Amino acid sequence: MNYIIETERLKLRELTLDDTEKLALVLSDPQSMRFYPHPFSREEVENWIKWNIDNYKKYGFGLWAVLEKESDEFIGDCGITMQQVENDLFPEIGYHLRKEFRGKGYATEAARACSDFAKSRGIKQIISYMKSDNLPSRHVAERNGMTYVKSFTKTVMGKVVEDEVLYMKTL
Numbered sequence: 001m002n003y004i005i006e007t008e009r010l011k012l013r014e015l016t017l018d019d020t021e022k023l024a025l026v027l028s029d030p031q032s033m034r035f036y037p038h039p040f041s042r043e044e045v046e047n048w049i050k051w052n053i054d055n056y057k058k059y060g061f062g063l064w065a066v067l068e069k070e071s072d073e074f075i076g077d078c079g080i081t082m083q084q085v086e087n088d089l090f091p092e093i094g095y096h097l098r099k100e101f102r103g104k105g106y107a108t109e110a111a112r113a114c115s116d117f118a119k120s121r122g123i124k125q126i127i128s129y130m131k132s133d134n135l136p137s138r139h140v141a142e143r144n145g146m147t148y149v150k151s152f153t154k155t156v157m158g159k160v161v162e163d164e165v166l167y168m169k170t171l
Helices: 017-027 042-059 106-120 135-143
Strands: 010-014 063-068 074-085 088-097 125-131 147-156 159-170
Touching (some): 010 042, 010 106, 017 063, 063 106, 106 135
Antiparallel strands (some): 074 088, 125 159
16 A cells, blocks of 8 residues: 555555545544534545545645554545635645544644645645634644634535634745
8 A cells, every 4th residue: 555644653545435434434423524514425425535536636635544553444534635715725734533533643643744745745834724613623733833813704515604713834
């Protein structure tokens, strides 16, 4: 298997459609997706993977499968996608982990490795954004060296979300 990133405890690789069931453990879980407009259907999980496969071809990055090194367990996704924030397009670090793997520092470890990957590819600035009440994601962004920039409104999955917050880091 060709891994894009390896850290002390994690391996990140490109997603494939074979990951649909495992990724659905995160993206279809109501608790995990409480900050999204709704949990994903199987078709939406497949479309998410296809979108990322397109991103790999277009940008050379996307959200990657995150596997725990010791067990080789699929624990979620993390990576970089291009995101529109108001009138600007930014590379954004995003992450989704299965609930049983949260609170162990995996999201921070993966996000930091993605920052390093972005810097190695010549990216000068990276963001993360999330709903204002998504405190775990805000903490990951802060532990990744990002600082709060502003609140903004964004359309997510066809719904206007007025309470998004933007974090940014210069690489």
